Structure formats: C-alpha cells, structure tokens
Amino acid sequence: MNKLMQLTKDFINDEEGLTIVEYVLGAAALVIAVGTFFGDETTGFFATLKQALNGKVSSL
Numbered sequence: 001m002n003k004l005m006q007l008t009k010d011f012i013n014d015e016e017g018l019t020i021v022e023y024v025l026g027a028a029a030l031v032i033a034v035g036t037f038f039g040d041e042t043t044g045f046f047a048t049l050k051q052a053l054n055g056k057v058s059s060l
C-alpha cells in the first residue's frame with residue numbers, strides 16, 4: 001500500500017507529465033481553431049471565398 005501511495009505522489013509531482021498534458025491541450029485547441037477557421041463548404045473561410053468568387057463570376 002505504501003508503494004502505491006509513493007507512486008501516486010511521484011506521479012503528481014512529476015512535472016514532465018504536465019508537459020504532455022499541455023501538448024495535448026495545445027493540439028486540441030489548434031485543431032478546433034483550424035476547423036473553425038476553414039470549416040467546410042457551407043461555413044468558414046472557404047464558404048466566404050466561394051460566395052465572393054461566385055458573386056464576381058456571375059457579374060461578368
């Protein structure tokens with residue numbers, strides 16, 4: 001039992017474990033930001049670009 005408690009305390013105090021968590025959270029935030037920015041064909045940057053280009057082409 002003491003060994004389990006010591007392993008738990010070592011895990012909590014291990015700062016390298018926090019680094020991995022930070023990388024995972026950073027990657028998740030990046031995926032969300034890129035997904036929100038680019039979106040799909042109906043939302044986001046590409047939809048706005050497509051709508052603008054269609055407007056210009058149809059006015060020719």
